[in-house]
Ligand SMILES: Nc1ncnc2c1ncn2[C@@H]1O[C@H](COP(=O)(O)OP(=O)(O)OP(=O)(O)O)[C@@H](O)[C@H]1O
Ligand SMILES: O=P(O)(O)OC[C@H]1O[C@H](OP(=O)(O)OP(=O)(O)O)[C@H](O)[C@@H]1O
Protein backbone atom coordinates (compact mmCIF):
# COMPACT_ATOMS: atom_id res chain seq x y z
CA UNK A 1 0.00 0.00 0.00
CA UNK A 2 1.31 3.45 -0.95
CA UNK A 3 0.70 6.34 1.41
CA UNK A 4 0.19 9.75 -0.25
CA UNK A 5 0.28 13.00 1.71
CA UNK A 6 -2.23 15.55 0.41
CA UNK A 7 -3.15 19.06 1.58
CA UNK A 8 -6.14 18.74 3.91
CA UNK A 9 -7.78 21.97 2.73
CA UNK A 10 -6.82 24.80 0.45
CA UNK A 11 -5.99 25.21 -3.19
CA UNK A 12 -4.23 21.91 -3.75
CA UNK A 13 -6.94 19.81 -2.10
CA UNK A 14 -9.62 20.23 -4.77
CA UNK A 15 -7.36 19.65 -7.76
CA UNK A 16 -5.69 16.67 -6.12
CA UNK A 17 -9.01 15.01 -5.30
CA UNK A 18 -10.22 15.67 -8.86
CA UNK A 19 -7.09 13.96 -10.17
CA UNK A 20 -7.76 10.87 -8.03
CA UNK A 21 -11.37 10.76 -9.24
CA UNK A 22 -10.31 11.01 -12.89
CA UNK A 23 -7.77 8.23 -12.32
CA UNK A 24 -10.64 6.10 -10.90
CA UNK A 25 -9.11 5.96 -7.44
CA UNK A 26 -12.04 5.99 -5.02
CA UNK A 27 -11.57 7.76 -1.69
CA UNK A 28 -14.10 8.61 0.96
CA UNK A 29 -13.58 12.15 2.21
CA UNK A 30 -16.99 12.64 3.74
CA UNK A 31 -15.80 12.49 7.35
CA UNK A 32 -12.95 14.67 8.51
CA UNK A 33 -10.61 11.71 8.67
CA UNK A 34 -6.87 12.30 8.58
CA UNK A 35 -6.13 8.99 6.88
CA UNK A 36 -8.37 7.32 4.34
CA UNK A 37 -7.90 4.18 2.25
CA UNK A 38 -8.98 3.79 -1.32
CA UNK A 39 -11.57 1.08 -1.83
CA UNK A 40 -10.28 0.09 -5.29
CA UNK A 41 -6.55 0.95 -5.47
CA UNK A 42 -3.67 0.13 -3.07
CA UNK A 43 -3.21 3.68 -1.75
CA UNK A 44 -4.12 5.53 1.39
CA UNK A 45 -4.25 9.31 1.66
CA UNK A 46 -2.87 11.21 4.63
CA UNK A 47 -4.34 14.72 4.94
CA UNK A 48 -1.83 17.31 6.18
CA UNK A 49 -1.01 21.01 6.07
CA UNK A 50 0.95 21.55 2.88
CA UNK A 51 3.94 22.95 4.84
CA UNK A 52 4.43 19.52 6.48
CA UNK A 53 4.23 17.42 3.30
CA UNK A 54 7.89 17.63 2.11
CA UNK A 55 9.22 16.53 5.50
CA UNK A 56 6.72 13.67 5.79
CA UNK A 57 7.81 12.33 2.42
CA UNK A 58 11.51 12.81 3.17
CA UNK A 59 11.34 10.83 6.42
CA UNK A 60 9.11 8.10 4.99
CA UNK A 61 5.96 8.79 7.02
CA UNK A 62 4.39 9.08 3.55
CA UNK A 63 5.77 7.49 0.36
CA UNK A 64 4.46 10.24 -1.88
CA UNK A 65 3.16 13.77 -1.52
CA UNK A 66 1.39 16.36 -3.61
CA UNK A 67 2.71 19.82 -2.87
CA UNK A 68 3.42 23.18 -4.53
CA UNK A 69 6.90 23.51 -5.97
CA UNK A 70 7.30 26.74 -3.95
CA UNK A 71 6.78 24.81 -0.70
CA UNK A 72 9.00 21.93 -1.82
CA UNK A 73 11.90 24.22 -2.76
CA UNK A 74 11.48 26.30 0.40
CA UNK A 75 11.65 23.28 2.71
CA UNK A 76 14.65 21.77 0.87
CA UNK A 77 13.83 18.29 2.18
CA UNK A 78 15.43 15.12 0.83
CA UNK A 79 12.69 13.89 -1.48
CA UNK A 80 12.53 13.61 -5.23
CA UNK A 81 10.24 15.05 -7.87
CA UNK A 82 8.37 12.11 -9.41
CA UNK A 83 6.02 14.01 -11.69
CA UNK A 84 5.04 17.59 -12.46
CA UNK A 85 1.26 17.79 -12.23
CA UNK A 86 0.59 21.03 -14.08
CA UNK A 87 -2.07 22.48 -11.78
CA UNK A 88 -1.91 25.23 -9.09
CA UNK A 89 0.41 27.21 -11.32
CA UNK A 90 1.72 30.40 -9.77
CA UNK A 91 4.95 32.33 -9.32
CA UNK A 92 6.96 33.73 -6.45
CA UNK A 93 7.62 37.41 -7.01
CA UNK A 94 9.01 40.53 -5.42
CA UNK A 95 6.55 43.41 -5.26
CA UNK A 96 6.72 47.01 -4.09
CA UNK A 97 4.30 49.93 -3.71
CA UNK A 98 2.77 50.73 -7.10
CA UNK A 99 3.91 54.35 -7.08
CA UNK A 100 7.50 53.68 -6.10
CA UNK A 101 9.99 54.12 -8.90
CA UNK A 102 11.86 50.90 -9.63
CA UNK A 103 15.16 50.78 -11.44
CA UNK A 104 16.32 47.21 -10.93
CA UNK A 105 17.27 44.77 -8.16
CA UNK A 106 19.60 47.33 -6.54
CA UNK A 107 16.45 48.93 -5.19
CA UNK A 108 16.18 46.11 -2.65
CA UNK A 109 19.56 46.85 -1.02
CA UNK A 110 19.04 47.53 2.70
CA UNK A 111 15.27 47.25 2.35
CA UNK A 112 12.99 45.14 4.52
CA UNK A 113 11.10 42.37 2.67
CA UNK A 114 8.17 40.47 4.18
CA UNK A 115 7.69 36.85 3.08
CA UNK A 116 6.63 33.32 4.00
CA UNK A 117 9.45 31.96 1.82
CA UNK A 118 12.65 33.15 3.54
CA UNK A 119 14.95 30.43 2.17
CA UNK A 120 14.06 30.90 -1.49
CA UNK A 121 14.35 34.67 -1.03
CA UNK A 122 17.66 34.44 0.86
CA UNK A 123 19.20 32.26 -1.88
CA UNK A 124 17.99 34.58 -4.60
CA UNK A 125 19.30 37.71 -2.88
CA UNK A 126 22.68 36.11 -2.18
CA UNK A 127 22.99 35.08 -5.84
CA UNK A 128 22.17 38.61 -6.93
CA UNK A 129 24.50 40.18 -4.32
CA UNK A 130 21.70 42.09 -2.68
CA UNK A 131 21.69 42.68 1.05
CA UNK A 132 18.19 43.00 2.46
CA UNK A 133 16.45 42.34 5.72
CA UNK A 134 14.01 39.41 5.50
CA UNK A 135 10.97 39.58 7.74
CA UNK A 136 9.10 36.27 8.03
CA UNK A 137 5.31 36.28 8.28
CA UNK A 138 3.13 33.25 7.63
CA UNK A 139 0.14 34.90 5.96
CA UNK A 140 -1.42 38.15 4.70
CA UNK A 141 1.99 39.12 3.37
CA UNK A 142 0.58 41.67 0.91
CA UNK A 143 -0.60 43.93 3.73
CA UNK A 144 2.91 44.30 5.21
CA UNK A 145 4.01 47.45 3.31
CA UNK A 146 0.76 49.31 4.03
CA UNK A 147 1.05 48.76 7.79
CA UNK A 148 4.71 49.72 7.89
CA UNK A 149 6.00 46.20 8.54
CA UNK A 150 8.17 46.09 5.41
CA UNK A 151 9.23 48.06 2.31
CA UNK A 152 8.47 45.21 -0.09
CA UNK A 153 7.04 41.72 -0.23
CA UNK A 154 7.99 38.37 -1.71
CA UNK A 155 4.94 36.15 -2.19
CA UNK A 156 2.77 34.02 -4.45
CA UNK A 157 1.25 35.76 -7.46
CA UNK A 158 -1.21 34.23 -9.86
CA UNK A 159 -3.68 36.64 -11.46
CA UNK A 160 -2.05 39.60 -9.71
CA UNK A 161 -5.35 40.80 -8.24
CA UNK A 162 -4.18 40.52 -4.62
CA UNK A 163 -1.24 42.79 -5.46
CA UNK A 164 -3.51 45.32 -7.18
CA UNK A 165 -5.96 45.46 -4.32
CA UNK A 166 -3.06 46.16 -1.96
CA UNK A 167 -1.57 48.90 -4.16
CA UNK A 168 1.48 46.82 -5.04
CA UNK A 169 3.25 46.07 -8.31
CA UNK A 170 5.23 42.97 -9.27
CA UNK A 171 8.81 43.92 -10.14
CA UNK A 172 10.73 40.61 -10.24
CA UNK A 173 9.60 37.02 -10.85
CA UNK A 174 11.94 34.79 -8.86
CA UNK A 175 10.48 31.35 -9.54
CA UNK A 176 7.58 29.63 -11.29
CA UNK A 177 5.67 26.95 -9.44
CA UNK A 178 3.17 24.15 -10.06
CA UNK A 179 1.89 21.18 -8.08
CA UNK A 180 4.41 18.34 -7.85
CA UNK A 181 4.13 14.67 -7.03
CA UNK A 182 7.14 14.09 -4.78
CA UNK A 183 8.43 10.74 -3.56
CA UNK A 184 10.55 9.20 -0.81
CA UNK A 185 14.00 8.26 -2.06
CA UNK A 186 14.00 4.78 -0.52
CA UNK A 187 10.73 3.22 -1.66
CA UNK A 188 10.54 -0.59 -1.74
CA UNK A 189 10.23 -2.37 -5.09
CA UNK A 190 6.63 -3.31 -4.31
CA UNK A 191 5.78 0.35 -3.69
CA UNK A 192 7.59 1.40 -6.85
CA UNK A 193 5.39 -0.98 -8.78
CA UNK A 194 2.21 0.60 -7.40
CA UNK A 195 3.71 4.01 -8.19
CA UNK A 196 4.19 2.95 -11.83
CA UNK A 197 0.52 2.00 -12.04
CA UNK A 198 -0.45 5.32 -10.45
CA UNK A 199 1.73 7.26 -12.93
CA UNK A 200 0.24 5.28 -15.80
CA UNK A 201 -3.22 6.41 -14.73
CA UNK A 202 -2.17 10.02 -14.14
CA UNK A 203 -0.59 10.12 -17.60
CA UNK A 204 -3.72 8.74 -19.22
CA UNK A 205 -5.76 11.50 -17.57
CA UNK A 206 -3.24 14.26 -18.38
CA UNK A 207 -2.80 13.18 -22.00
CA UNK A 208 -6.55 13.28 -22.55
CA UNK A 209 -6.96 16.65 -20.82
CA UNK A 210 -6.34 18.94 -23.77
CA UNK A 211 -7.59 16.61 -26.48
CA UNK A 212 -11.02 16.29 -28.13
CA UNK A 213 -12.61 13.43 -30.04
CA UNK A 214 -14.04 14.86 -33.26
CA UNK A 215 -16.57 13.21 -35.61
CA UNK A 216 -17.79 14.70 -38.88
CA UNK A 217 -19.56 13.85 -42.11
CA UNK A 218 -17.79 14.68 -45.35
CA UNK A 219 -18.44 14.14 -49.07
CA UNK A 220 -16.42 11.03 -49.97
CA UNK A 221 -14.58 12.87 -52.75
CA UNK A 222 -13.26 15.34 -50.12
CA UNK A 223 -11.91 12.70 -47.71
CA UNK A 224 -8.28 13.00 -48.85
CA UNK A 225 -8.36 16.79 -48.62
CA UNK A 226 -9.81 16.61 -45.09
CA UNK A 227 -7.33 13.96 -43.93
CA UNK A 228 -4.49 16.21 -45.10
CA UNK A 229 -5.44 18.90 -42.54
CA UNK A 230 -5.96 16.48 -39.61
CA UNK A 231 -2.98 16.00 -37.28
CA UNK A 232 -4.59 13.04 -35.42
CA UNK A 233 -2.86 10.67 -32.99
CA UNK A 234 -2.53 8.12 -35.78
CA UNK A 235 -4.44 8.18 -39.04
CA UNK A 236 -8.15 8.99 -38.71
CA UNK A 237 -10.94 6.40 -38.92
CA UNK A 238 -12.97 6.68 -42.14
CA UNK A 239 -16.31 4.92 -42.55
CA UNK A 240 -18.95 5.05 -45.30
CA UNK A 241 -22.30 6.57 -44.37
CA UNK A 242 -25.66 5.03 -45.35
CA UNK A 243 -26.15 7.98 -47.73
CA UNK A 244 -24.30 7.34 -51.00
CA UNK A 245 -21.29 9.63 -51.58
CA UNK A 246 -20.79 10.54 -47.88
CA UNK A 247 -18.29 9.30 -45.27
CA UNK A 248 -17.78 9.75 -41.56
CA UNK A 249 -14.35 10.71 -40.21
CA UNK A 250 -13.33 10.23 -36.55
CA UNK A 251 -10.15 11.70 -35.10
CA UNK A 252 -8.48 13.23 -32.04
CA UNK A 253 -7.58 16.92 -32.05
CA UNK A 254 -5.45 19.08 -29.79
CA UNK A 255 -7.37 21.81 -28.01
CA UNK A 256 -4.66 24.31 -29.00
CA UNK A 257 -5.13 24.04 -32.77
CA UNK A 258 -8.78 23.08 -32.55
CA UNK A 259 -10.52 26.25 -33.85
CA UNK A 260 -8.07 26.74 -36.65
CA UNK A 261 -8.59 23.17 -37.91
CA UNK A 262 -12.37 23.22 -37.51
CA UNK A 263 -12.45 26.32 -39.72
CA UNK A 264 -10.49 24.54 -42.43
CA UNK A 265 -12.72 21.43 -42.20
CA UNK A 266 -15.86 23.52 -42.66
CA UNK A 267 -14.32 25.32 -45.63
CA UNK A 268 -13.57 22.00 -47.32
CA UNK A 269 -17.13 20.78 -46.78
CA UNK A 270 -17.31 18.89 -43.48
CA UNK A 271 -20.78 18.87 -41.89
CA UNK A 272 -22.35 17.77 -38.61
CA UNK A 273 -19.09 18.16 -36.71
CA UNK A 274 -19.35 16.63 -33.20
CA UNK A 275 -16.74 17.40 -30.55
CA UNK A 276 -16.55 15.13 -27.49
CA UNK A 277 -14.36 15.27 -24.38
CA UNK A 278 -11.92 12.40 -23.87
CA UNK A 279 -11.77 10.93 -20.39
CA UNK A 280 -8.53 8.98 -20.67
CA UNK A 281 -5.98 8.39 -23.37
CA UNK A 282 -3.34 5.67 -23.49
CA UNK A 283 -0.79 6.18 -26.23
N1 LIG B 1 -3.47 32.17 -6.23
C1 LIG B 1 -2.92 31.00 -6.51
N2 LIG B 1 -2.99 30.48 -7.75
C2 LIG B 1 -2.44 29.28 -8.04
N3 LIG B 1 -1.79 28.52 -7.13
C3 LIG B 1 -1.70 28.98 -5.89
C4 LIG B 1 -2.24 30.24 -5.51
N4 LIG B 1 -2.03 30.43 -4.20
C5 LIG B 1 -1.35 29.35 -3.80
N5 LIG B 1 -1.13 28.48 -4.78
C6 LIG B 1 -0.43 27.17 -4.72
O1 LIG B 1 -1.20 26.31 -3.89
C7 LIG B 1 -0.46 25.96 -2.73
C8 LIG B 1 -1.40 25.92 -1.55
O2 LIG B 1 -1.96 27.19 -1.37
P1 LIG B 1 -2.92 27.50 -0.15
O3 LIG B 1 -3.23 28.94 -0.19
O4 LIG B 1 -4.04 26.53 -0.16
O5 LIG B 1 -1.99 27.08 1.04
P2 LIG B 1 -1.42 27.87 2.26
O6 LIG B 1 -1.58 29.34 2.03
O7 LIG B 1 -0.06 27.33 2.53
O8 LIG B 1 -2.41 27.36 3.34
P3 LIG B 1 -2.44 27.81 4.83
O9 LIG B 1 -2.90 29.23 4.77
O10 LIG B 1 -3.42 26.86 5.44
O11 LIG B 1 -1.03 27.63 5.29
C9 LIG B 1 0.65 27.01 -2.63
O12 LIG B 1 1.78 26.51 -1.94
C10 LIG B 1 0.94 27.29 -4.07
O13 LIG B 1 1.77 26.29 -4.62
O1 LIG C 1 -2.40 36.83 -7.76
P1 LIG C 1 -3.68 36.30 -7.16
O2 LIG C 1 -4.52 35.55 -8.13
O3 LIG C 1 -4.42 37.34 -6.41
O4 LIG C 1 -3.24 35.16 -6.11
C1 LIG C 1 -2.25 35.38 -5.14
C2 LIG C 1 -2.78 35.14 -3.78
O5 LIG C 1 -3.29 33.81 -3.67
C3 LIG C 1 -2.80 33.22 -2.48
O6 LIG C 1 -3.57 33.51 -1.41
P2 LIG C 1 -4.95 32.73 -1.11
O7 LIG C 1 -6.02 33.25 -1.98
O8 LIG C 1 -4.70 31.27 -1.16
O9 LIG C 1 -5.27 33.15 0.37
P3 LIG C 1 -4.43 32.85 1.69
O10 LIG C 1 -3.56 34.07 1.83
O11 LIG C 1 -5.46 32.68 2.72
O12 LIG C 1 -3.62 31.61 1.45
C4 LIG C 1 -1.43 33.88 -2.31
O13 LIG C 1 -1.00 33.80 -0.97
C5 LIG C 1 -1.65 35.29 -2.77
O14 LIG C 1 -2.06 36.10 -1.72
Ligand SMILES: [Mg+2]
Pocket residue numbers: none
Ligand atom coordinates in the same frame (compact mmCIF):
# COMPACT_ATOMS: atom_id res chain seq x y z
MG1 LIG D 1 -2.54 30.65 0.50
